[in-house]
Amino acid sequence: MDKIKRSGVFTYGILIFLMVLFLFLSFSSPYFLTVDNLTKVLRQIAVVGIVTVSMTMVILTGGIDLSVGSILGLTSVILAKLMVAGVSVPIAIIITLISGMGLGLFNGFLINKIKISPLISTLGTMTIYSGITYIVTKGVSIFGFPKSFSFIGQGYILGVPVPIIILVIVYIFGFFILNYTRFGRYLYGIGANEKASILSGVDVVKIKYVVYILSGLLASLASVVMLSRINSALPSTGVGLEFDVVTAVVLGGISVNGGEGKLQGVVIGLLIIAILSNGMILLGVDTYFQTVVKGAVLLMAVGIDNISKK
Template sequence: MLPARLRTETRDWRRIGGSVAPIVVLILICLLLSLLTPRFLTSENLINVVRQSSLNAIVAAGMTLVILTGGIDLSVGSLLAVSSVFSAGTLAAGSSPLAAILAGIGIGLAFGVANGLIITVGDVAPFIVTLGTLTIARGIALVYTNGAPIMAMDNDFRFLGRGGIGFLPVPIVILIVVYLAVYFVLNRTTFGSYVYAIGGNQEAARLSGVRVRLIKAATYAISGLLAGLTGVILTGRLGSAQPNLGSGDELDAIAAVVLGGTSLAGGRGGIVGTLVGALIIGILSNGLNLLNVNAYYQPVAKGVVILIAILVDRRVRASSAA
């Protein structure tokens, strides 16, 4: 048996991170890359990595809430595209940059609400519902643009994607705000407690008076909203919207959540882990680029590292549970 003090410390670690293993993996990858290439450990490159990771990380923050309730949201990649083309379209139609930004976020939110309602009121499995909206949203993006990109060169509109506050790029600032907010919500509010309760045991939560449908629907709405926000940021960065943006991004977001130690069964995990997971994925891509690894090998390498990280996490968990 561990001495009492040590045990409280482990508990505190779990409370913020869900698990320590992802952080260890992240540090190991960073150490390895700094040894392999001098170009990795520069402030310029590090800020660059975080900025590149920020889009996936923001989507993954919403995904964390959904997965903690025991659900899944496959539609986020397509929502990103719909948000992108709607915001660019609104801008192209002569509306103000603010209206365009709100249009993009709003369409993501609307899809998220629809996901939540069909899942909870219609009582359909989240996998099926969000698979449906995945194709619907992608289709709408294609119909809306007729398959062609829409330019969005307005400087104010592009602030979210390209701007900077001090030395920090705006996407990183948004990332920080989103993660602080989700951390606060998960750990300090009734909503957060209900999310964990539903994921831990939905029936027990319901029999304790938790409004399960409302809370679950809200997690999908938040996930949709954050996907919409990400679409707007990405459009700003690229200066144009394309209907095929974000294709497959749902898998990166899910990978970040799972890498961060959140259980796909729900009820266990947390937002800090997700941030670490998104950084692992981002740094991995960055490192492979710096090392000039053939682009076709990169997905293979990424998948292998994800599997190794999860196996390591399993081991650590199993030994700490015994």
Template sequence: MNSSESHKVDTGIDVSVGIRTRISLARFAKGPVCYPLVGLMMVCLVMVTMTDAFLTPDNLINVGRQVSINAIIAVGMTCVILSGGIDLSVGSVMALSGTLTAALMIAAVPPALAIPIGFAVGIAVGLVNGFCIAYAGMPPIIVTLATMGIARGIALVATGGYPIDGLPDWFEFFGRGDVFGLQTPILIMLLVFAVMYVVLDHTPFGRYVYALGGNEEAARLSGVRVARYKLLVYAISGLCASIAGLVLTSRLMSGQPNAGVSFELDAIAAVVIGGTSISGGRGSIIGTLIGAMLLGVLNNGLNMIGVSPYVQNIIKGVIILLAIYISRERSKRLS
């Protein structure tokens, strides 16, 4: 082979590699993860330039702990929103599950029983939500608003409005411990995300969840048992809320019946900022993780530079509106 032929072959390979790279970048730019990832990088860059303490190991661990609880709740919320629904009860479910678990352990119930009972309560509330929405045909926002009040009320009545203290020392492992140097709350968060990633992206259940949000009637005509999968989606949301309740109760070493107020809004914000369409059918569990991280980094950075909490609410509100606008415009282009 002469030098000119070799040059042609080499150039062809370079061109093909370049084409594949451009195609990959184009697909990434059109995907739901692109904008939240760029936003996260920009926020991190701004915080690094504004405070030297942002990138310290202690602060990054603190951010991870703060993000973990909202991110775990947001996993269940992602499933619900992808299916075309909404769940406003997650904050109250987290408080109810956490206080019940604490109360059972104070009553000397074995942890191997107390913790699963707390999870079962979260699942039960989710099943109630799912039944009312899927089988009774009630609007998700009304149903979950009602169960939000019911779950919170049960927690307050059962505890008299007082926190439950005196938990055993070992219980702090779930909220403050570590495994081989990795903080337990972060490990639990990553485990929950990994499981849900497999479920949504690699199982028939995940495909059906996307189908429900994309076109529920078409999914029904295709043979999908719509009511059953709606029921399961809300049960998953309740379970995720109860897992977050376990982590928070362990972190505080106290069962707090008033915990989780407005956590549902933070979870919805993480999902929407992460690129999931608020109308359902489009989104990514990875995007939700990035959205939760973006909110956590933003909260942490604004606190470090001394921004008022009231101003922080305004900033987060603007970001949520921007995320919804971007999501709507992307949906228009893809439709």
């Protein structure tokens, strides 16, 4: 079977970067290469990781969703309020996921119906959604959830942390969608040439609605995992999440212009983001300096992508 290669060189470059980073941290911190630490790393990236799958799809169409952090924040407050009000955990989770889809639907509406560019649409809703979060919580955190709820974020199945299991399932789902379904093919096609897609009979508007709804859904799924792990809904939950997500996706070789890149690459991008954060904490790097490094890594990723295309 012919393999369809996409940005292969770039993915290898980033894989080497990951290995170098890994080796460097193994030597410079005795604690880094321990089962305990690595499990922690994986558990921490689950939240970001879940959202990278839908962000990959959004960016493949040539769009972006900056509101994922705010959707995560708002839906975690919805979930918290529901549980505190005594709604049973499964029902509360379902309502939360539906709300996430609703918030994504609104993004899709702005982009497809009102024709505001994805960047501006989701920049707008990012502020609106996080504003609502503050209004609802009045800036105070919510806690006091049923014991059973903590299983999702803190439990283990056969020794593997549940968040990691959820992350792996989401990735398998994403991989399947992107490689084996019509919907996945259209995501690439729309990003490569939206006009040609319309003329080829693809229902571009429908696909773009679905992809933003999916983005809202996975952001709210991430909020479930997050809330269960930290056990209280802070009004600031999710702030800045979009940055880590977009960085991981772009590091993974998904072209910001859409149409190019593979989800396998995003796994590597995600691991780099996670190990980088963890490593900097272990090495005692100043918090503010950490953000400088992360920003630099994002620019480096896009830079390498551009240069390697010449």
